[in-house]
Amino acid sequence: MLFCPKCNNLMISSGGQMKCRRCGYVQAIESEEDMKITATRIEKEITIVDDEEKAQTLPTTNVLCPECGNTLAFWWLRQLRSADESEVRFFRCTKCGHTWREYD
Known part of the structure; x- marks a missing residue:
């Protein structure tokens, strides 16, 4: 054991x-x-945020939405490239639902 x-x-x-x-x-x-x-x-579970109910459980941050100008958005990280490259941060506006990513 x-x-x-x-x-x-x-x-x-x-x-x-x-x-x-x-x-x-x-x-x-x-x-x-x-x-x-x-x-x-051990397999990781990847959650794709495509449902408004799931997005409500994500953390929020103050960031300007490029579509509506709202300053509050949900955010999450995803590893899109190889493991030696940084993760990509995604945002979803809490007001209009627009999703965008932050590039380093």
């Missing part, structure tokens, strides 16, 4: 035991199978 059953923190191996640094839970290592780390593929 790699994660603590009490607090879900990552446990470490120490003196034939698995110990949790956060809550102090201790479990004896009974076999080498307990020590194996299995690779798990």
Whole structure:
């Protein structure tokens, strides 16, 4: 077991035991199978904001809308290019719904 059953923190191996640094839970290592780390593929969920209800949960910032002049917009970040390039910030006006992006 790699994660603590009490607090879900990552446990470490120490003196034939698995110990949790956060809550102090201790479990004896009974076999080498307990020590194996299995690779798990973690897939990210990408949320595309195309619904007004979803947009209401996004953070807002003071930025000038190029369409209507409103100064409040929702914003989010997306990685559009390779990982070594910066993310692109998108804005959606809270008044007219116009969506635009900020370029670096």
